[in-house]
Amino acid sequence: xxxxxxxxxxxxxxxYDAEGRLKWSDTFHNLVTTAGLNDYLDKTLKGSSYTAAWxxxxxxxxxxxxxxxxxxxxxxxxxxxxxxxxxxxxxxxxSVSAGSVNNSASKAVFTISATVxxxxxxxxxxxxxxxxxxxxxxxxxxxxxxRSVVDNDVINVTVTASISAA
Numbered sequence: 001x002x003x004x005x006x007x008x009x010x011x012x013x014x015x016y017d018a019e020g021r022l023k024w025s026d027t028f029h030n031l032v033t034t035a036g037l038n039d040y041l042d043k044t045l046k047g048s049s050y051t052a053a054w055x056x057x058x059x060x061x062x063x064x065x066x067x068x069x070x071x072x073x074x075x076x077x078x079x080x081x082x083x084x085x086x087x088x089x090x091x092x093x094x095s096v097s098a099g100s101v102n103n104s105a106s107k108a109v110f111t112i113s114a115t116v117x118x119x120x121x122x123x124x125x126x127x128x129x130x131x132x133x134x135x136x137x138x139x140x141x142x143x144x145x146x147r148s149v150v151d152n153d154v155i156n157v158t159v160t161a162s163i164s165a166a
Contacts, residue, residue: 026147039137057079069136
């Protein structure tokens with residue numbers, strides 16, 4: 001018997017101006033890193049010490065994800081930290097159903113504090129801005145290319161993680 005599965009994460013990123021008007025939105029998939037896949041296997045199949053603490057971060061322009069990326073080594077991208085919040089935003093997931101779970105009821109919200117270019121998002125197990133610790137679950141680039149944001153723009157990130165039979 002052969003069992004095959006596919007793990008993926010879908011992001012919906014919406015940017016609003018200071019008056020609450022939608023400026024742009026983008027939907028994209030991410031690459032689940034080798035470290036992220038190993039973490040899935042370790043926690044799910046082996047029952048190793050488990051933590052439900054995951055956080056959302058933003059990447060700078062034109063991120064290039066690689067399966068070997070970790071938080072301490074990711075040559076193809078850098079993190080955007082120009083937002084008012086003191087740390088990466090908590091990924092507060094709802095109930096799992098049909099092999100999927102998301103944070104649509106509690107989106108990750110970033111209040112931008114400078115003029116900057118954003119190119120994607122990632123999920124990690126450490127909330128420290130620019131931190132190099134923690135497990136990088138996955139990272140993805142906007143499907144529509146880089147986006148410019150300015151002070152007081154608000155970025156909302158909805159993350160949907162799915163595992164399905166392949």
